[in-house]
Amino acid sequence: MIVALCGGVGGAKLVDGLFRNLPAQDLTVIVNTADDLEFCGLRVSPDLDTVTYTLAGIARKDVGWGIEGDTHNALTMLRDYGVPDWFQVGDRDLATDVLRTSLLRQGRRLSDVTALLTDRLGIAVRILPVSDDDVTTRLLVDGDWVHFQEYFVHRRHAVPVEGVRYEGAEEARPAPGVIDALRDADLIVVVNSNPVLSILPMLAVTGVREALHGARAPRVAVSPIVGSDAVTGPAGDLMRLVGCPASATGVACAFEGMVDGLVIDRRDGQQESAIRGLGPKVFCTDIVMRDVADRARLASEVLSFARSLR
Amino acid sequence: MIVALCGGVGGAKLVDGLFRNLPAQDLTVIVNTADDLEFCGLRVSPDLDTVTYTLAGIARKDVGWGIEGDTHNALTMLRDYGVPDWFQVGDRDLATDVLRTSLLRQGRRLSDVTALLTDRLGIAVRILPVSDDDVTTRLLVDGDWVHFQEYFVHRRHAVPVEGVRYEGAEEARPAPGVIDALRDADLIVVVNSNPVLSILPMLAVTGVREALHGARAPRVAVSPIVGSDAVTGPAGDLMRLVGCPASATGVACAFEGMVDGLVIDRRDGQQESAIRGLGPKVFCTDIVMRDVADRARLASEVLSFARSLR
Numbered sequence A, B: 001m002i003v004a005l006c007g008g009v010g011g012a013k014l015v016d017g018l019f020r021n022l023p024a025q026d027l028t029v030i031v032n033t034a035d036d037l038e039f040c041g042l043r044v045s046p047d048l049d050t051v052t053y054t055l056a057g058i059a060r061k062d063v064g065w066g067i068e069g070d071t072h073n074a075l076t077m078l079r080d081y082g083v084p085d086w087f088q089v090g091d092r093d094l095a096t097d098v099l100r101t102s103l104l105r106q107g108r109r110l111s112d113v114t115a116l117l118t119d120r121l122g123i124a125v126r127i128l129p130v131s132d133d134d135v136t137t138r139l140l141v142d143g144d145w146v147h148f149q150e151y152f153v154h155r156r157h158a159v160p161v162e163g164v165r166y167e168g169a170e171e172a173r174p175a176p177g178v179i180d181a182l183r184d185a186d187l188i189v190v191v192n193s194n195p196v197l198s199i200l201p202m203l204a205v206t207g208v209r210e211a212l213h214g215a216r217a218p219r220v221a222v223s224p225i226v227g228s229d230a231v232t233g234p235a236g237d238l239m240r241l242v243g244c245p246a247s248a249t250g251v252a253c254a255f256e257g258m259v260d261g262l263v264i265d266r267r268d269g270q271q272e273s274a275i276r277g278l279g280p281k282v283f284c285t286d287i288v289m290r291d292v293a294d295r296a297r298l299a300s301e302v303l304s305f306a307r308s309l310r
Helices: A009-019 A046-056 A073-080 A091-105 A110-120 A148-154 A178-184 A195-204 A208-213 A235-242 A248-254 A266-276 A292-308 B009-019 B046-056 B073-080 B091-105 B110-120 B148-154 B178-184 B195-204 B208-213 B235-242 B248-254 B266-276 B292-308
Strands: A002-006 A027-031 A037-039 A042-044 A126-129 A136-141 A144-147 A163-167 A187-190 A219-222 A261-265 A281-285 B002-006 B027-031 B037-039 B042-044 B126-129 B136-141 B144-147 B163-167 B187-190 B219-222 B261-265 B281-285
Touching: A002 A009, A002 A195, A009 A027, A009 A046, A009 A292, A027 A046, A027 A178, A042 A091, A046 A091, A046 A110, A046 A126, A073 A091, A073 B091, A091 A110, A091 B073, A091 B091, A110 A126, A126 A178, A136 A148, A144 A148, A144 A163, A163 A195, A163 A235, A178 A208, A187 A292, A195 A208, A195 A235, A195 A248, A219 A292, A235 A248, A248 A261, A248 A266, A261 A266, A261 A292, A266 A281, A281 A292, B002 B009, B002 B195, B009 B027, B009 B046, B009 B292, B027 B046, B027 B178, B042 B091, B046 B091, B046 B110, B046 B126, B073 B091, B091 B110, B110 B126, B126 B178, B136 B148, B144 B148, B144 B163, B163 B195, B163 B235, B178 B208, B187 B292, B195 B208, B195 B235, B195 B248, B219 B292, B235 B248, B248 B261, B248 B266, B261 B266, B261 B292, B266 B281, B281 B292
Parallel strands: A002 A027, A002 A187, A027 A126, A187 A219, A219 A261, A261 A281, B002 B027, B002 B187, B027 B126, B187 B219, B219 B261, B261 B281
Antiparallel strands: A037 A042, A136 A144, A136 A163, B037 B042, B136 B144, B136 B163
């Protein structure tokens, strides 16, 4: 069993690559929920949906999130009603939120709802939210602890971030299957998601960090950073919030003691010894996934590298 | 002040005609909520929405409900998730349901939510749900008390109906403004909505029947039936459930003691004496509204007739 820890768009591409290299039933994806939000009374789970849509083959090809060919008529109508429309949601995407919210209000757990939705879309990969309890990443911006989505989508990350915290993480329990999956895994991949926004909030959930730390399987992370820039999203400038540089070395720093190997871009090859000094072995390749072939190729390299670490 | 009592599609057309004959602020529409339903966790108010969309000028021209040019991508996605899609809802229409549900869950009353939504769409006519409390029309079909929407949309009214009841009506209180509007009205129009499905459930709400009965204003109803057939919908074959024939005379029978005048189709002119025997004066005209001009013309005739009854 291969277990992946994953956030949103960038990570979902590598998960898709893993999916293309493995029997679907051999892959479990533990997904960040700390970017989840409420929009117009609906529970929105951006990372769960991005992974789901990507594996279902219906994700938008241009941006990676949302559904290819989706319309935005509900959002237009909400705008007519005066609802702030900073949160972009398509009509098909909205249906996911409506159904998720309905099932949660019936008392079902997010993990059960996720299993139901992914099953209905024909996805054989097991997708687990890291927790059924509320965990929320909050960024300190201008003296306010704002939701990541507000910062990222609404404020367009034009303002400096002075702090990060994972609200609710200590009280949250891992969703059923999460700890077992990490314990029983043959191989663990921390995909190229934003460490601060996607991976660390999952590790902040009680027991998850310990489970990853104590896992018997080789653990490989893939850097989301080339040079000092995130491949997608705002990873780079947030690294310093956890005391790490915005670089491949910073990724190794953020995951210190958690990973046995780190896959970095070959352009960052000169950082290999600095990274090795923090513990993990290093594999250099092209980590930017431009197309589906790149996803499959990188995933194959990650799997080979991880297996070499046993 | 002109007060209209209204259900869905057919009645909304005449309300639109009244709107075209009056200053908007002189018109109050009391709308049936007994067809309201929950769909995928969302509160759907078909009659309120039909009246709202009609007065906003955005109702579908072909069927009268829903929004002109709306797409159905959310519904398609829900179908992909295995949700029964017997309830047709467009994407823009769904936004109304999402926002309404969100506001209700925040603790707002349906009447406040309706005022907010209609205001945001620029509607100056006052639209009041008959009650903020749940009232549900149930039809006895095959031994089950089913929701009207299930009967009408799902079962396509192909099965005989053996009974009708207005669940919750006795416990429901009229929404703020309803009783005052009826008491202070200068003229009351019971529009050409289905008596059994749209008007009688409103009169079943405690105090509404008494307020209509005791109103000082002239009260005029418009028949929704020509010959023995409803102009739209299943009115005809449901009339016998309240002990009245499926005819203009049956409409007078259903509203006995409640109206001072009845507008019927000129093809039913031979029923005039039977109707007069039940109390109301009669005005014969063409009651079928094929286009916007018909709406304005019929409404004008209804207003003139009503004023002649003072």
